[in-house]
Amino acid sequence: MKIAVCIKRVPDMDLRFAIGAGGKALDSAGLKFDIADFDGYAVEAGLRLVEAHGSGEVVVVTVGPAAAQETLRKALGMGADRAIQLSADEVPFDGRAVATALATELKDGGYDLVLFGRMATDSANQTVGPMTAHLMGVPCVTAISKLDIAGGRGTAERQLEGASETVEFPLPAVVTIDEGLGRPRLPSLKGIMAAKKKPLEVKPAQLGAASLTVDSIALPPDRPPGRIIGEGADAVPELIRLLQTEAKVL
Amino acid sequence: MANMFAFAESRGGSLRKVALEAVSAARQATDATGGGEVHALLIGAPGIGAKAAALGRAGADLVIVVEHAGLARYSPEVFAATAADRLRSGGYRGAFFAASAEGRDLAPRVAVALGVSMASDLTGFAFEGDALVGKHPTHIGKIITTVRLTGSPALLTLRPGAVLVTDADRTARVEQGAPALDPAAARVVVTSVGGTGDAQLDLADAPVVVSGGRGLREAANFKLVEELAAAFGNAAVGATRAVTDDGWRDPSTQIGQTGRIVSPDLYVAVGISGAIQHLAGMRTSKTIVAINKDKDAPIFKLADYGIVGDLFEIVPRLTEEVRKARAGH
Structure with missing residues (x-):
């Protein structure tokens, strides 16, 4: 089984963000980067599927600058077999521009499955997976939390609001991963050493035209600072009063 | 035009x-x-x-x-x-x-x-x-x-x-x-849809969301959260990732960075410390109430109204008072 996993290098979301001088990007001072949350789950899913199948290959692919090679190496350290960097100075915000580059690379690659995280935690568009699928001409299932592959077909489960649905589809296909197949494994020391010797191919990204762009970014308005109104059950009547008269939600 | x-x-x-x-x-x-x-x-x-x-x-x-x-x-x-x-x-x-x-x-x-x-x-x-x-x-x-x-x-x-x-x-x-x-x-076919309870208000639609975290200590204690939600009458029940990972609650009810993002009129956090991953899913709620035993829990930095103390005493009292307030409408 041949699986591609498309991953993205994103800022560590636990850090405090500041706005950069141009007003269109984060201030890069102090930022740390890592693989996007759901993309880690996608790498884990790819590795588990190949392990369960007994043979195959996991190829990790990213669109991004040279610094994104660090993210590819991390996935190689987890156990992926080889990596492809589609080189671009910046990752366009427009999901279709990125999907065009990925589909161009993956279309004739003979992949049984192309996996994505359900969305990148930075741009949060959730569009690249299904758009890549369409451009490749293969079926797509998004945001799955369970996945079984057997006999050239897939069965997946998706979480809806207050429900879940079971989806069946033929391979080859694009599948985007929510949680559910298992927490991403940490690269072992041995894995990290092996990753340094695994092939990492660099090619120019054939990006599509971008018609979705960023005008500006801002920090969200501050909430008023938190307020502790009391201790223990005796504070409940005061809470009820505030909910009724101040917040007007009761 | x-x-x-x-x-x-x-x-x-x-x-x-x-x-x-x-x-x-x-x-x-x-x-x-x-x-x-x-x-x-x-x-x-x-x-x-x-x-x-x-x-x-x-x-x-x-x-x-x-x-x-x-x-x-x-x-x-x-x-x-x-x-x-x-x-x-x-x-x-x-x-x-x-x-x-x-x-x-x-x-x-x-x-x-x-x-x-x-x-x-x-x-x-x-x-x-x-x-x-x-x-x-x-x-x-x-x-x-x-x-x-x-x-x-x-x-x-x-x-x-x-x-x-x-x-x-x-x-x-x-x-x-x-x-x-x-x-x-069609190549992609949805073969079944399973609900997690038809009568329940969906998290996205509910004006009030009551969520529980590890502070509840065990799955059975989630009934305190459910009773509080029922007292409001227009509330859905959410959970933290720690709780859904442990199988206490259905994964579809997880609120946070890797779960659902909600923005209700009122969000009540019960026994939730306020990890960044959870705050990402509820920080835009209009009014936030937090009940937690640790006065230094990060959730209190965000909560409009915080009560410090034992949730096992506070929540039943709150449920009772909310029920009374709703009955008075």
């Missing part, structure tokens, strides 16, 4: 609230750009057309009803082909979908089929000249990105709750449509 398109999401033969929001948003956009018509697309099993009137009240001038026995459940390829077909022929300026599980799956398929880009998960929008300008919470809600989308139609998904449902008191015309792809020919 421009016509707008809205996708009316339904499940199990009923409209979802986000359907009315998409239509209301399209109505606002139409009125703000000098008038025109709102056309809503409603797809489902035979009988779904009965829901057209509600879409009219939310602001639709025309409802395109596509009924087919093979479309009782969401069918991504058929829905996408049918929406794309209509958008291709209609000369629409904008196309509104919900940023729901279904809308987020559907809209990118439609956009790429039309050869256009799209904007996601907008909390606000305006058409300016030949562009759509929108507000999009990114970076787990820690950044608000103002995006600009050019090209026509401008496809977008709207964050649930971002738009108030309007009562336009309109009577929509109804047009019968047909699926643009035979449902039997």
Whole structure:
């Protein structure tokens, strides 16, 4: 089984963000980067599927600058077999521009499955997976939390609001991963050493035209600072009063 | 003057609230750009057309009803082909979908089929000249990105709750449509939909969300959270990732960066310390109440009203007082 996993290098979301001088990007001072949350789950899913199948290959692919090679190496350290960097100075915000580059690379690659995280935690568009699928001409299932592959077909489960649905589809296909197949494994020391010797191919990204762009970014308005109104059950009547008269939600 | 398109999401033969929001948003956009018509697309099993009137009240001038026995459940390829077909022929300026599980799956398929880009998960929008300008919470809600989308139609998904449902008191015309792809020919097929309780209010729709965390100590104690939610009468129950990972609650109820993002009028956090991953899913709630034994818990930095103490004493008392307050209405 041949699986591609498309991953993205994103800022560590636990850090405090500041706005950069141009007003269109984060201030890069102090930022740390890592693989996007759901993309880690996608790498884990790819590795588990190949392990369960007994043979195959996991190829990790990213669109991004040279610094994104660090993210590819991390996935190689987890156990992926080889990596492809589609080189671009910046990752366009427009999901279709990125999907065009990925589909161009993956279309004739003979992949049984192309996996994505359900969305990148930075741009949060959730569009690249299904758009890549369409451009490749293969079926797509998004945001799955369970996945079984057997006999050239897939069965997946998706979480809806207050429900879940079971989806069946033929391979080859694009599948985007929510949680559910298992927490991403940490690269072992041995894995990290092996990753340094695994092939990492660099090619120019054939990006599509971008018609979705960023005008500006801002920090969200501050909430008023938190307020502790009391201790223990005796504070409940005061809470009820505030909910009724101040917040007007009761 | 421009016509707008809205996708009316339904499940199990009923409209979802986000359907009315998409239509209301399209109505606002139409009125703000000098008038025109709102056309809503409603797809489902035979009988779904009965829901057209509600879409009219939310602001639709025309409802395109596509009924087919093979479309009782969401069918991504058929829905996408049918929406794309209509958008291709209609000369629409904008196309509104919900940023729901279904809308987020559907809209990118439609956009790429039309050869256009799209904007996601907008909390606000305006058409300016030949562009759509929108507000999009990114970076787990820690950044608000103002995006600009050019090209026509401008496809977008709207964050649930971002738009108030309007009562336009309109009577929509109804047009019968047909699926643009035979449902039997679809490659991707939804074979079943399992609910987690029909009577429950969905997290996205509920004006009040009561969530529980590890502070509850064990799964059985979640009944305290459920009883509090029941006392409000209009509340849904959420949970933290720690709790859903441990199997105390269904994963679909997880609120946070890797789960659901909610923005209710009132969010009550019970026994939740306030990890960044959780705050990402609820920080835009209008009013936040926190009950936790640790006065230094990060949730108290965000909570409008915090009570420090033993939740096993505080929550039952709160449930009782909320019940009384509601009874007094």
